[in-house]
Amino acid sequence: MTKAALRHRILRRLQQQKEDDRRRKSAVIRRTLRHLEVFRSAKTIVCYVSLPYEVETWRLIEQMLEDRKRVVVPVVRGERLQLSELRQPADLAPGAFGVWEPLPRARRFVSPQDVDLVVVPGLAFDRAGHRLGHGHGYFDRLLARLPRPTQTVGLCFAFQLLDRLPHQPHDQTVHTVLSA
Numbered sequence: 001m002t003k004a005a006l007r008h009r010i011l012r013r014l015q016q017q018k019e020d021d022r023r024r025k026s027a028v029i030r031r032t033l034r035h036l037e038v039f040r041s042a043k044t045i046v047c048y049v050s051l052p053y054e055v056e057t058w059r060l061i062e063q064m065l066e067d068r069k070r071v072v073v074p075v076v077r078g079e080r081l082q083l084s085e086l087r088q089p090a091d092l093a094p095g096a097f098g099v100w101e102p103l104p105r106a107r108r109f110v111s112p113q114d115v116d117l118v119v120v121p122g123l124a125f126d127r128a129g130h131r132l133g134h135g136h137g138y139f140d141r142l143l144a145r146l147p148r149p150t151q152t153v154g155l156c157f158a159f160q161l162l163d164r165l166p167h168q169p170h171d172q173t174v175h176t177v178l179s180a
Helices: 004-017 018-037 036-041 058-066 138-144
Strands: 044-047 070-077 081-088 090-092 101-102 119-121 122-128 151-155 178-180
Touching: 018 044, 018 058, 018 070, 018 138, 018 151, 018 178, 036 151, 058 070, 070 090, 070 138, 090 119, 101 122, 119 138
Parallel strands: 044 070, 044 119, 119 151, 151 178
Antiparallel strands: 070 081, 090 101
């Protein structure tokens, strides 16, 4: 199956998932993530702001802010993702591709060198940590800019975790995949 066909199939299944199931499974994934040592010890965490069909991260972002972690979210700038510290969810608004990002007045850019952990979205992951995104390459380019010790965790629902995904040499992997 081509990447495009796989994207279409998984996106359709994500959009058909019942909201109660998505919320329940997202809560399980959040709890699992919060118990990981790499998460507990991280001071600066990049976290995607979830779209309506993804593993929900809004509550995770609120919890991290309550825990006084430095929360950083992606901002699309040209062909790259830049990273901006988030001080409060009220600073978010829909940006490129409908993804929520900090309003221009609230942006405080952060270097990838300052990040301890990146929470990564994906349409699918495989057991080796390969990721299938929406096909624009933004997260692959961001992950390639991270220093080697920076940990990465992909979040997905169980049906998004596959045995193998087609991948190319420029595709970046994640260290850990959490699903429910």
